[in-house]
Amino acid sequence: MKTVVITGATSGIGLAAARCLLKKGYRVICLGHNRENCVKAELSLKAEGIGAEVLFFRADLMQQGEVNRVADLLCGYIEKNCEGKLYALINNAGCVRSRYTTTQEGYEQQFALNYLAGFLLTFRLLKFLVRAGGRVIMTGSRSHRGIGVHWKDIMLKDGYNPLTAYKQSKLCGYLFAKALNDRYSQCGLRAYAVDPGLVRTDIGNKQTGTLVNLIWLMRKRHGAEPEVPAETYGFVCEEVSPPAGLCYRDSRECGCGRQVTSKNADALFELSEKLCGIKYPGAGEI
Numbered sequence: 001m002k003t004v005v006i007t008g009a010t011s012g013i014g015l016a017a018a019r020c021l022l023k024k025g026y027r028v029i030c031l032g033h034n035r036e037n038c039v040k041a042e043l044s045l046k047a048e049g050i051g052a053e054v055l056f057f058r059a060d061l062m063q064q065g066e067v068n069r070v071a072d073l074l075c076g077y078i079e080k081n082c083e084g085k086l087y088a089l090i091n092n093a094g095c096v097r098s099r100y101t102t103t104q105e106g107y108e109q110q111f112a113l114n115y116l117a118g119f120l121l122t123f124r125l126l127k128f129l130v131r132a133g134g135r136v137i138m139t140g141s142r143s144h145r146g147i148g149v150h151w152k153d154i155m156l157k158d159g160y161n162p163l164t165a166y167k168q169s170k171l172c173g174y175l176f177a178k179a180l181n182d183r184y185s186q187c188g189l190r191a192y193a194v195d196p197g198l199v200r201t202d203i204g205n206k207q208t209g210t211l212v213n214l215i216w217l218m219r220k221r222h223g224a225e226p227e228v229p230a231e232t233y234g235f236v237c238e239e240v241s242p243p244a245g246l247c248y249r250d251s252r253e254c255g256c257g258r259q260v261t262s263k264n265a266d267a268l269f270e271l272s273e274k275l276c277g278i279k280y281p282g283a284g285e286i
């Protein structure tokens with residue numbers, strides 16, 4: 001049985017992707033933030049009769065200490081119960097903020113959760129992914145287009161604009177997928193970005209101010225149900241034979257923004273290693 005890890009799997013797109021992959025026969029390890037939401041999500045999958053191969057771990061992935069703590073648990077579990085192989089890691093957990101807020105490390109929260117948590121978690125699970133000839137899937141967004149990385153102030157502290165911070169965090173996810181392919185394709189690892197489109201979830205209604213809350217309440221009415229993008233994760237896991245493309249939407253390959261270049265991917269990769277205090281191994285060292 002193939003094992004998949006999904007972050008942010010207690011609600012919205014992540015929960016729907018977990019449901020889709022469980023139905024396809026995967027063992028799904030879900031990561032959630034809040035204990036109560038984890039229990040609720042697990043019970044709902046079990047009540048549907050598809051929860052036999054699901055389990056939940058809880059962690060505040062915004063904090064690097066928490067990413068490392070849960071990664072230790074995942075490594076132990078995968079080694080013991082999954083033959084040391086991880087078929088897919090879906091870095092999906094995400095948030096929206098309406099003002100400048102930071103993590104314990106002092107990193108801007110959207111950058112820390114939407115991008116950097118996935119960078120660190122992938123590092124920690126890399127050997128299991130390579131062993132399985134696996135894939136890393138970043139949840140992207142069309143909003144990554146038309147923006148560049150603010151290299152001189154990546155936390156966007158000066159003149160903070162929450163929408164710019166969100167878009168940049170999503171662009172970083174595409175750059176990370178590209179960097180992984182540039183470095184590890186030869187080991188059989190492949191990375192992709194999935195653009196879910198506009199989806200009716202509560203992401204803009206969690207820990208946001210009145211204005212963002214209101215805008216999202218109106219905007220999400222036009223969104224698709226989470227089950228729609230969930231199919232694309234199923235498609236990328238089942239139907240795409242590596243290498244294939246980088247970006248997918250509606251179960252089809254699609255283009256990505258002009259800033260998604262190897263040069264930018266390399267620069268971000270190096271900066272992220274410093275921000276996490278880690279060094280990814282070379283392709284021959286895993």
Ligand SMILES: NC(=O)c1ccc[n+]([C@@H]2O[C@H](COP(=O)([O-])OP(=O)(O)OC[C@H]3O[C@@H](n4cnc5c(N)ncnc54)[C@H](OP(=O)(O)O)[C@@H]3O)[C@@H](O)[C@H]2O)c1
Pocket residue numbers: 007008009010011012013014031032033034037059060061062092093094095113114139140141142195196197198199200201202203204206223
């Ligand atoms: N909705 C859209 O239209 C849309 C469009 C493009 C991209 N996306 C992306 O899709 C992804 C999923 O978002 P969604 O729309 O499905 O929203 P969602 O329902 O709010 O899902 C977000 C998930 O991330 C988890 N999470 C939040 N803070 C966390 C933390 N500190 N540590 C660990 N997990 C945390 C949430 O858990 P709790 O609920 O327990 O906090 C939840 O499971 C995000 O990356 C988002 O940027 C969404």
